[in-house]
Amino acid sequence: MADVLRRHILQTGLMAAVASGAAGALVVRKNMGTLQEYGEWMASIRRLPDTATDLSQLVALATLAPNSHNTQPWTFRAAAGNRLLLQPDLNRRTPVVDPDDHHLFVSLGCAAETLAVAAMGLGWSCDMETDASGEVTASLGPGKARPDALFPAIVDRQSTRSTYDARPVPIDDMIALVDAGTAPGINLALMTEPRERSQMRDLIVAANTAQTADPEFRAELKSWMRYNPTSAMNNGDGLLTAATGNPSLPDWIGPRAFDLFYDPDAETDKIAQQVTSSSGLAVFVAEESGPQAWVQVGRVAQRFLLTATARGIKSAFVNQPVEVAWMRPALAAMVGLPGQRPNLVVRFGYGPTLPYSPRRPVETVMA
Numbered sequence: 001m002a003d004v005l006r007r008h009i010l011q012t013g014l015m016a017a018v019a020s021g022a023a024g025a026l027v028v029r030k031n032m033g034t035l036q037e038y039g040e041w042m043a044s045i046r047r048l049p050d051t052a053t054d055l056s057q058l059v060a061l062a063t064l065a066p067n068s069h070n071t072q073p074w075t076f077r078a079a080a081g082n083r084l085l086l087q088p089d090l091n092r093r094t095p096v097v098d099p100d101d102h103h104l105f106v107s108l109g110c111a112a113e114t115l116a117v118a119a120m121g122l123g124w125s126c127d128m129e130t131d132a133s134g135e136v137t138a139s140l141g142p143g144k145a146r147p148d149a150l151f152p153a154i155v156d157r158q159s160t161r162s163t164y165d166a167r168p169v170p171i172d173d174m175i176a177l178v179d180a181g182t183a184p185g186i187n188l189a190l191m192t193e194p195r196e197r198s199q200m201r202d203l204i205v206a207a208n209t210a211q212t213a214d215p216e217f218r219a220e221l222k223s224w225m226r227y228n229p230t231s232a233m234n235n236g237d238g239l240l241t242a243a244t245g246n247p248s249l250p251d252w253i254g255p256r257a258f259d260l261f262y263d264p265d266a267e268t269d270k271i272a273q274q275v276t277s278s279s280g281l282a283v284f285v286a287e288e289s290g291p292q293a294w295v296q297v298g299r300v301a302q303r304f305l306l307t308a309t310a311r312g313i314k315s316a317f318v319n320q321p322v323e324v325a326w327m328r329p330a331l332a333a334m335v336g337l338p339g340q341r342p343n344l345v346v347r348f349g350y351g352p353t354l355p356y357s358p359r360r361p362v363e364t365v366m367a
Helices: 002-012 014-018 022-032 035-045 055-062 102-121 150-156 171-180 194-212 215-223 229-235 254-261 264-276 291-310 325-334
Strands: 074-079 083-088 124-130 136-142 186-191 280-286 314-317 342-349
Touching (some): 035 229, 055 074, 055 102, 074 102, 083 102, 102 136, 102 150, 150 291, 171 186, 186 194, 194 264, 280 291
Antiparallel strands (some): 074 083, 124 136, 186 280
16 A cells, blocks of 8 residues: 555645645644654553552553554453453444454453453462453452563564565474463464465455455544554554555545555555465464453463564464455364354564554543
């Protein structure tokens, strides 16, 4: 999408309008912010405290968990007995891509697991229970800090939506990923052979084509786009274009450029290249369905992602075949689990570090 946007912006003269006159250029640049300013802001958010003396410090780390469209669909509520309740924020639903709130509860599970890792790393005990509605109760208490390679990985993990270099992952690291990505009731299918990755690429491409052809999908995606660093910092959520390798644009141009120049074929080609360049793909499949099971998927998946990060492996979700309902049976059959519902697809490998996704302030997520 980046090359397409740049080419058409130049052709239509929009960039010339932005840059007309030194004063005008300075105003636009100030309004858009810079990646350096954004990086400094993110560094203040993505840092590990030496100790955590109150629950808000744990919540701040928990909010760094991965989540669909970077909607951050969660609320943390303090309760008696040093407990934290993790509840879904239904105001942040994405009903087109996630009509049954599957991704929402998986995202909640990712936050819950991040909270558990952060608590233990900072000297708290942490016991978690998830009820049938998907609400998570974290019971916290005094404990002893436990050295864990996953703890520092909390602030380093990102969904790296770029081309990787296709290097194979060493066997020791693969074993660690398998250990992290499996749990009772959760199956993990790893696809690292060229034929398997090729089949998965074709399925992802087909699902991506179906999604990008849907105007409602495009409209929902556009509503979560943040076209420049200032917009990302002001909103604290959404998909920063720079984090996906796309150019920064003024807010008054970004939505128009998306409507005019979003090229489904180019997006499909990019997705195909990203999957082909990956070392492998991981598919998570829960034996049960419903909010409780989906939260557990998120917890297991986050341990997989943190383990990958701790070992220098990048990752990103490619959930298109999960999100297109009529394609799920083909995905389940491909991984040898016919009749079950696949929950997540993750590609992993070695690639660059991109700008991190924004996060909302702790006070906006704590009730």
